[in-house]
Amino acid sequence: MPDPKHIAAAGGSGLTQNPFAALSSEGLPSGPEKLPVSSTTKQQPKKHRGRVDILRVKAGRGGKTVTVIKNFVGIGLPEKEQLAKLVQRACGTGGTVKNGQIEIQGDKREEVARILTEANFHPVFAGG
Secondary structure, eight states: OOOTTOOOTTTOGGGOOOTTTTOOOTTOOOOOOOOOOOTTOOOOOOOOOOEEEEEEEOTTTTTOOEEEEEOOOSOOHHHHHHHHHHHHHHHTSOEEEETTEEEEESSOHHHHHHHHHHTTOEEEEOOO
16 A cells, blocks of 8 residues: 555656646736847947056065956945956956955956956056
8 A cells, every 4th residue: 555645756647737727818918029139239338337457566475476456436345356256267366355456366467457348447557
């Protein structure tokens, strides 16, 4: 005699009921119209998010080189942390967000500039 607490997994009739089968779409508004996407549709260019400075710093770091990204305008800490993670993954190095600036291990200024340009910032190499 089968145990009443267990449901047969071999495809019994207990799992074939559709709870939405009795519903109808009569009286409901129609969905939004889908416009055809054409190749001539122009997307608006994204707005530049401002200038950021990229520095190469050695001082106070035991002789190790660090790339510092600073002078962000209108960007909060969560977005800086997200941007730092993106740069770290792209450069294959470690990094952190300190005092409102992103610090990336090593001299990675070119890679950082490329990523910031893709994120619609205007990167500027500053310092040595």
